[in-house]
Amino acid sequence: DKEVQEFVLSAPKLITLPLQDISNTYFNMNTQLGFEYAELKKIFNQYAKLFIYDYKLIELNFDFLYNEMNITRQRLIDYPPILKQSFQQLRTRCLYLKYLKRHQFDPTKPNFVSLKDLCLKTNELFCQHVTKTSPGHYLNFMKTL
Numbered sequence: 001d002k003e004v005q006e007f008v009l010s011a012p013k014l015i016t017l018p019l020q021d022i023s024n025t026y027f028n029m030n031t032q033l034g035f036e037y038a039e040l041k042k043i044f045n046q047y048a049k050l051f052i053y054d055y056k057l058i059e060l061n062f063d064f065l066y067n068e069m070n071i072t073r074q075r076l077i078d079y080p081p082i083l084k085q086s087f088q089q090l091r092t093r094c095l096y097l098k099y100l101k102r103h104q105f106d107p108t109k110p111n112f113v114s115l116k117d118l119c120l121k122t123n124e125l126f127c128q129h130v131t132k133t134s135p136g137h138y139l140n141f142m143k144t145l
Contacts, residue, residue, distance in 0.1 A: 010048055010049070011048035011049045011051075011052065013049075013052055017052065021051075022051045024055065025050075025051045025053075025055045025058070026040060026044075026051065028055045028059070029043075029055070029058065032059065033058075033059065033062050034073075035073075035077075039073075039077050042077055043077060043080045046080060047080040047081055049081075049084070050080050050081070050083060050084055053083075053084040057083075057084060057087060058083045058084065060087045061082065061083045061084070061085060061087055061090060062076065062083055064087065064090065064091060064094075065082065065083075065090075065094075068094075069094050069103070069105065070105075071105050071115070075105070075107075075115060076115075078115075079114075079115040079116060081115075081116075081119055082115040082116075082118060082119060085118070085119055090118060092142055092145065093118050093126060094118070095145065096131065096138060096141050096142075097113060097130075097131065099141060100131060100133070102131065113130060117129065117130045118130075123135055123138055123139075126138070
């Protein structure tokens with residue numbers, strides 16, 4: 001089956017994990033976070049690696065992004081890698097954008113910041129491509145938290 005082949009190629013580590021771990025993450029995302037079967041299937045097909053990560057991290061990121069930053073569930077489904085990012089880095093970057101009054105995550109509005117932008121590997125890239133500020137300015141902001 002082509003779907004199984006694509007899955008194995010995209011997340012080979014998943015097949016080595018105990019099925020119970022993957023099942024628990026799936027179950028918790030369904031019952032605790034309210035993702036429906038079709039949404040979980042889309043997430044799984046798009047980014048199966050998410051199910052490798054600790055559910056507590058996924059839950060922490062979901063809670064912060066959905067409840068505090070008002071990012072829609074659909075946006076999270078459309079870019080699931082955001083749910084496995086370092087919570088501290090994600091929170092700091094969002095708060096920095098808020099501080100700069102650039103925390104626009106709605107793609108229909110001008111100057112929006114994509115979820116992919118929040119996941120840039122280094123703070124230097126984040127500052128250069130997203131905030132247009134110096135890494136030093138960002139570092140000074142981090143010291144205030």
